[in-house]
Structure formats: C-alpha cells, structure tokens
Amino acid sequence: xxxxxxxxTSASDIAVDARGLCxxxxxxxxxxxxSEVFANLWHPRVRLVEALRDVDLQVxxxxxxxxxxxxxxxxxxxxxxxxxxxxxxxxxxxxxGLNPIADRIRYVGRIGVxxxxxxxxxxxxxxxxxxxxxxxxxxxxxxxxxRMLGQVRELLGLDEFFHSLTRELSLxxxxxxxxxxxxxxxxxxxxxxxxxxxxxxxxxRHILEFIIALNRDRQVTVMLTSHDMDELxxxxxxxxxxxxxxxxxxxxxxxxRLRLQTRGGEAPQLQGADLLGSEGGWHExxxxxxxxxxxxxxxxxxxxxxxLDVATHRAPIDEVIADLYQQWRQ
Numbered sequence: 001x002x003x004x005x006x007x008x009t010s011a012s013d014i015a016v017d018a019r020g021l022c023x024x025x026x027x028x029x030x031x032x033x034x035s036e037v038f039a040n041l042w043h044p045r046v047r048l049v050e051a052l053r054d055v056d057l058q059v060x061x062x063x064x065x066x067x068x069x070x071x072x073x074x075x076x077x078x079x080x081x082x083x084x085x086x087x088x089x090x091x092x093x094x095x096x097g098l099n100p101i102a103d104r105i106r107y108v109g110r111i112g113v114x115x116x117x118x119x120x121x122x123x124x125x126x127x128x129x130x131x132x133x134x135x136x137x138x139x140x141x142x143x144x145x146x147r148m149l150g151q152v153r154e155l156l157g158l159d160e161f162f163h164s165l166t167r168e169l170s171l172x173x174x175x176x177x178x179x180x181x182x183x184x185x186x187x188x189x190x191x192x193x194x195x196x197x198x199x200x201x202x203x204x205r206h207i208l209e210f211i212i213a214l215n216r217d218r219q220v221t222v223m224l225t226s227h228d229m230d231e232l233x234x235x236x237x238x239x240x241x242x243x244x245x246x247x248x249x250x251x252x253x254x255x256x257r258l259r260l261q262t263r264g265g266e267a268p269q270l271q272g273a274d275l276l277g278s279e280g281g282w283h284e285x286x287x288x289x290x291x292x293x294x295x296x297x298x299x300x301x302x303x304x305x306x307x308l309d310v311a312t313h314r315a316p317i318d319e320v321i322a323d324l325y326q327q328w329r330q
Contacts, residue, residue: 062219064224065222098110156176156177172200172202192211195224256312257286268305
C-alpha cells in the first residue's frame with residue numbers, strides 16, 4: 001500500500017480505519033466423474049479460499065493510496081468491504097466515521113466506487129441516459145446535478161461520446177464515463193478497483209492525471225487497487241509493505257542495472273553482478289549498489305575488454321515488488 005502523493009491533512013484525520021479484517025470464501029468442488037455426481041449432491045466438497053487475513057489498514061483524509069497485489073491477494077475483497085458490498089468475517093471497519101454495513105444508507109451517499117471490470121452504464125442506451133437515471137435514483141437536486149455534470153464532462157472529456165451508446169464506447173471511454181458517474185454526488189472518498197485495466201497507454205495517463213487532479217483540487221480521498229504479478233495467486237491477503245516507493249527501494253536494496261558495450265563479443269564476468277543477457281556487443285547486469293560500487297565493476301570489466309560505452313539505471317519497480325512477494329512467501 002503506497003501513498004502516491006503527500007497527505008493533505010494531519011495524521012489524526014483518518015478516512016479509513018480497518019482492524020483485523022478477515023474474509024474467507026467457500027467454493028463448491030465437483031468431480032468430473034459421472035459416478036460421483038450424486039455423492040457431490042449430498043456431500044459436496046468445499047474449498048476454503050482465504051481472501052483476507054488480519055488486515056489492518058489506515059488511510060488519511062486527502063490521501064491517494066495505491067493498494068497493490070497479485071491476483072487473489074484480496075484487493076477487490078478489501079474494496080468491497082470498505083464500500084459496504086461485503087461484510088468481513090472478522091474485524092472492524094470504519095470509513096468516514098461510519099460502519100459501511102450498519103450505516104449503509106448514510107454511508108453510500110458519501111462515497112464513490114468504480115470497478116474496472118464492471119460498469120453501471122446501461123449497455124444499449126446513451127451515456128447521457130445512465131447519468132440521468134443516476135440523478136433520479138440518488139435524488140440529486142437538479143441544480144447540483146447540472147453543476148457537477150458540467151464539471152465532470154469537462155474534466156473527463158465526456159462530450160465527444162456523451163450521447164453515444166455505451167456498447168459503442170472504447171474501454172477507456174467507458175472508464176471515464178464510470179468515473180463521471182461516481183463523482184455526481186461529490187464523494188468524500190473514491191474507491192477505484194483496477195480503474196485502468198485493459199485501457200491503452202494514453203487513456204491510462206488521462207485517467208491517472210484526472211485522479212491526481214481530483215485529489216489536489218478537491219481533496220477527495222482516493223484508494224485504488226493495482227494489478228501485478230499474475231502468477232502469485234496463492235498469496236493470502238495481508239499487508240506486506242506500507243510506505244512510499246523510496247522506502248520500498250531502500251528496504252529491498254538499491255537494485256541497479258548496468259549496461260556495458262565492449263569491443264569483444266564475450267561478456268565480462270563481474271564479481272558482485274549477475275549477467276542478464278548480451279546483444280549487439282551490449283551486456284546487461286543486475287547488482288546491488290549498496291553492496292557493490294559501479295567503479296569496482298568497471299575496473300573488473302576493463303581487465304577483460306575495452307569498454308566503449310556505459311549506462312546505468314535503477315531496476316524497474318515491478319522487479320522490486322516481485323522480490324517483495326517472493327520474500328513474503330518464503
């Protein structure tokens with residue numbers, strides 16, 4: 001869980017306060033054998049899937065928080081609990097000082113929720129019809145609705161497709177429209193579950209820039225989930241790290257990449273660095289700058305072959321997060 005921007009308010013002003021959240025789902029298992037069909041009816045096998053285990057979570061008002069994890073890590077389950085869609089099996093949760101389940105009627109009027117893989121837009125109707133329907137259902141006064149509608153249409157660029165059928169929209173356009181719907185009631189906190197999944201790079205940039213601007217200009221608290229590391233589906237939903245990206249890098253070493261272009265075709269063997277690959281006279285290495293100095297690596301390389309060019313950069317943040325997941329599983 002990593003704060004993307006500095007908090008806008010003091011640490012004592014908490015928007016989300018969750019303690020010891022647990023959630024387990026029951027999945028019925030059925031055999032492929034015909035002889036076991038009736039046995040499955042009377043004595044079904046049940047698989048328990050632990051989605052969340054003792055999760056403590058705090059989000060301050062005015063903060064943007066990224067809630068990251070692989071498939072099956074409990075990201076969507078957490079959002080559903082915080083938004084009042086699901087109740088936890090154990091633990092306590094307060095959002096904006098309210099219990100999302102017990103205070104549901106008061107609560108839902110103060111939040112916005114968007115699920116990247118689902119839409120609240122009417123599929124065979126214009127986008128405008130879905131917005132008008134929400135106005136009626138949510139009983140938004142006409143002057144307030146017109147004011148907010150004008151703002152979200154401008155900020156999200158909805159005018160170009162506002163009267164188009166939902167089924168004719170691109171995924172990026174649909175996500176922008178869903179964001180607009182969620183903002184009609186001027187929520188104090190916005191929950192976004194993978195809001196950029198499947199969208200192209202340009203649409204993703206547009207959506208993320210809008211979220212940051214919304215937080216900066218209106219102090220809306222934002223919690224969004226991000227998708228990473230598909231293969232780690234066995235991971236139970238607990239918090240592995242809470243901090244910013246600089247703290248994450250420091251905790252899991254100063255991972256660096258070194259690229260060398262040498263005159264010889266063979267890659268130099270460097271103590272303190274792992275060779276990742278070679279192509280076109282370039283050799284790429286991975287090393288920990290906290291343990292091995294670049295100068296020492298270059299001195300080693302010079303004894304092997306003349307160096308024509310050098311480049312170095314930090315390891316991708318995805319690699320650092322993958323190491324975090326791997327370490328946590330051990």
